[in-house]
Amino acid sequence: MGELVRKDAPVNEEIAQRPALRPARSTALLATALLLLAGAAWLARAVWEIRLAAAGEPASGPPDQGDGNHRPLTSLEDAYHIVGAVGDVIVVFCAAAFLAWLWQVRDNARALSGRPPKYRGFWVYLGWIVPVANLWVPRGVVADVHRTSAPDKRLPFVLNVWWALWLIGMLSGVGLLYRESRDGLIERAYTDVWQLLLPDAAVVGAAVAAVFVVRAVTAAQSERTAAEQV
Template sequence: MDQLSARPLALRPIRVSGRLAAGGLLTAGLAWVVRGVWEIRLALAGEPASGPPDQGDGVHRSLNSLENSYHLVTSIGGAAVALSALLFVSWLWRLRDNARALSGDRPKYLGIWVYLGWIVPVVNLWFPRGIVVDAFRSSAPGRRLPASVDVWWALWLIGMLSGVGIVYRDSTDELIARAYHEAWPLLVSDSAVVGAAIAGFFAVRAVTAAQAERMRTAGAVGVAPVGVS
């Protein structure tokens, strides 16, 4: 085993962080459900006779009340995702540090990837999942990876790569126009995001529980519990 140091590494409380991360995921998922409902409302209402909000050549018509409320819904959804991301990254950092303390091994991924792994192209297709998997296996050696981890990541990738989910290129006005004419791609992507949030909730709970259990039984020299988990 590649031992990091003779100096004891402290274990950090994980349960509260896990609950916050799981709750953040559900909040983001709920925000995306509301967004999907508004897209259905737009599709049922149909495009006004005045045409789409973005009329080209820099011309935008005044929005009606339903379109204005969709702008509000997407803004709230974006805020919910940002909060969920902060809570998740905070949990992931603790998870990684605790796994290092429990196993005595260097993590497979450098700490900077806890942040950059989500935004650097190409590596963001597997690094975040890899960090979770590495921490789980270091925390609970011999245990099978919870299936919810793979379901979460597969649905996350669908929502990210679809171009209309978590990471979308169109402006809100362009999304409104798409909802008027062809809402189903938006709704499929929304479903993937919501599914990822639900699967992520179960994944965080399962991985947190496994590490907390190992922390309770950790008695090896060089592992120093700190606080209450």
């Protein structure tokens, strides 16, 4: 009996000396809720683009007449502006919630593994906007968190699905990276709506896939923590 106590003691001491883990369930729930809301907002945008394409361009031409001249918007075009603006606000809050969750699970992964993360802290934020690096760094940050949290588990397949859809949505001609004016998007909806719907579908799919990524990483940390407390 005494031997068992002596063998377990170093493990218990090591766990006790780790930085306190902060449960990520609350931030995960907030992130998933806003991801779904962002996906719904982007879906609403796609619906309005289809409605614009079905209505057809007015005889007066596109909203942007050139040389700084803009005609009055139709009610459908005006509604598209509102839907797009609301969606932009939701995306900002969604990004903030996702980054807050990512920072928290990154800290937890460092506490669980006892080693520093592969990527420095500033990459959690700059990784999304630095050209070229934004093609792989954010995925790498999430992958590193999962590997250090659950070293005995394979990376979830949905991680690659999420990242592939994100890149399509970001790099397409009217995607997240290229901010065309709303009037320019309306003109495209009248002429080549498929150019809008493809990135829209990718962004909606990425939002849904990101929900499963958040759930998988959070669950991996919860299982690891529960196993070590037994």
